[in-house]
Amino acid sequence: MASASVASLADEVNCPICQGTLREPVTIDCGHNFCRCCLTRYCEIPGSESEESLTCPLCKEPFRPGTFRPNWQLANVVENIERLQLASTRGLEAEDACPEHGEKVYFFCEDDEAQLCVVCREAGLHGAHTVRFLEDAAGPYREQIQKCLMCLRKEREEIQEVQSRENKRIQVLLTQVATKRQQVVSQFARLSQFLEEQQSFLLAQLDRLDGDILKQQEEFDSLVTGEIRRFSTLIEELEEKNERPAKELLTVRCETRKCRKPEAVSPELGQRIRDFSQQALPLQQAMKAFLEMLCFELDYEPAHISLDPHTSHPKLLLSEDHQRARFSHKWQNSPDTPQRFDRATCVLARSGFTGGRHTWVVNVDLAHGGSCTVGVLREDVRRKGELRMRPEEGVWALRLAWGFVSALGSFPTRLALEEQPRKVRVSLDYEVGWVTFANAVTQEHIYTFTASFTQEVFPLFGLWGRGSKGPVSLLWAQGWNQALWT
Known part of the structure; x- marks a missing residue:
């Protein structure tokens, strides 16, 4: 820094x-400064004989x-700057000197x-x-560095x-959020249209009930x-007869007539009014189906699972x-191929x-x-x-046994769940690297593995013990949501 400041002053x-x-x-x-000899030579340049030029x-x-x-004064400043330059140069040389x-x-x-x-080397102190x-x-x-x-x-x-991998994950997540x-927006627009139709239908039913x-x-x-x-006519006749003399009254016969008691609302109409709440059952079922379908569309695509016998x-x-x-405890007559498990009683999905x-x-x-x-x-x-x-080892799985569930991590972890799942939903997000397990009935989250996938992964199913069985089904049937709104 000192040498740079000196150089700046010298300029x-x-x-x-x-x-x-x-x-x-x-x-x-004009106030500008020059070397005496330089300015003298400048004045002696041919063509500048006149002082006015x-x-x-x-x-x-x-x-x-x-x-x-x-x-x-400027001459003294120049002299001092030259001394500083000389001292700075000697200081740099002194840094490399003994x-x-x-x-x-x-x-x-x-x-x-x-x-x-x-001189130090030849002095004898470092001879040995x-x-x-x-x-x-x-x-x-230098090698160590x-x-x-x-x-x-x-x-x-x-x-x-x-950083690159996580940025890709973030981009995937942003894309998923946009989707x-x-x-x-799309589902709620359809729901809004459906609710308007249901409102019109129910109001029409109520209008018919009003009319009836x-x-x-x-x-x-x-x-x-x-x-x-x-009855007013009958009452007037009886009042007139009641005013007659006793002789005539004894010859008068009195007729009694029964009153018809009509109902304001017929039993059939009353039953229709009581049963009107049943008209809203399809709406209730449709709302439930809408929520299930919305959760489905916001979650994952259904995988078409088929077990691979090979x-x-x-x-x-x-x-x-x-x-x-x-x-089964009985071994099947299956060919021993490289794709087949020979010790772990497992099977993979075909795709x-x-x-x-x-x-x-x-x-x-x-079974127990x-x-x-x-x-x-x-x-x-x-x-x-x-x-x-x-x-x-390349396996992300849960183990379910009679009475407990374990996540098979680096060390198996026994999980505390509200109830033993009878249906397990497995969800795979390949790009983000999530394998999530949930109770498909109660929607209770069970466990999530985080991984970084670079190769193809297959759904895995393993069974141990007599009576164990694991039927595989799709989460949603094809065409289910189309039938809901049409």
Whole structure:
């Protein structure tokens, strides 16, 4: 910093004509400074004999040669700057010099870890020591630095890879959120239309009930009015007879008539009013179906699972439609192929996944003592010999047994659930790297694995114990949501 400041000051005291440090600086009428000799030569340039034609080399203001004024203060400043430059140069040379002898350092004593000049080396104090040239002595340190640099560069590359991978995950998640937003808007638009149609239908039903009630009210009023009129006539006749003499009264016969008691609302109409709430049942069912479908569309695509008999362990019995597996103690006559499990009683789905978001449901029906495993398996996992079910080996799975559920991580973790799941929903998000398990009946979350998938993964099913069986079904049937709104 000091040397840079000195250099900056030196630039300020340069002569505009020769571009060198000012020598015997003089000032002219305009205030600019020049070397005396430089300005004298400038005035002697051919064509400038007239004093009126002389102008400042910088600002072009006219000046007269006889007006040169020595600038002694500036001369002192120039002298001081030159001293500072000289001191700075000597300081830089002193940094590479031996502090004891002032000679340049060329050697390094490895025993004393000291830098030596020629005089130090010849003095005898380091005669029995290992003395090397500075560059040779610095070689091992340079190698060590290179190794550290390699490690640091490797770690930086790993961090950059993590950053790239996580940025891709973020982009995938942002895309998923945008898709979910579109699905929500679309589904609620359809729901709004459906609700308007249902409202119109129910209001029309209520309008018909209103009309029928008013019609029966008119009929009731007409009937009651007639009966009142009839009874009023009878009452008048009896009152007239009651006023007659006793002789005539004894010859009068009195007739009694029964009153008809009409109903304002017929039993059929009353039943229709009471049953009106049944008209809203389809709406209730449709709302439930809408919520289920919305959750489905905001979740994952249904995977069409079919068990692969070429991978099935010989103790597993598969149904004809390859949708069910059952454990049997009797070995099947199955060819021993590289794809087939020979020790783990497992079977894979026929198709795997290399991307996307997928979900499927496994119906679990375990007898006492039986257990099963559901999850996903990486393509390159060996199917011969012992199958180590943990993420490091390429398996992300749950184990369900009689009375407990465990997540098969690096160390199996027993999970505390509200109830033993009979239907397990498995959801795979390949790009984000999530394998999620949930109770397909109660929607209770069971466990989520986080991974980084680079190969094809397959749905995995394993069964142990007599009576264990694991029918596989799709989460949603095809065409289900189309039937809801049409």
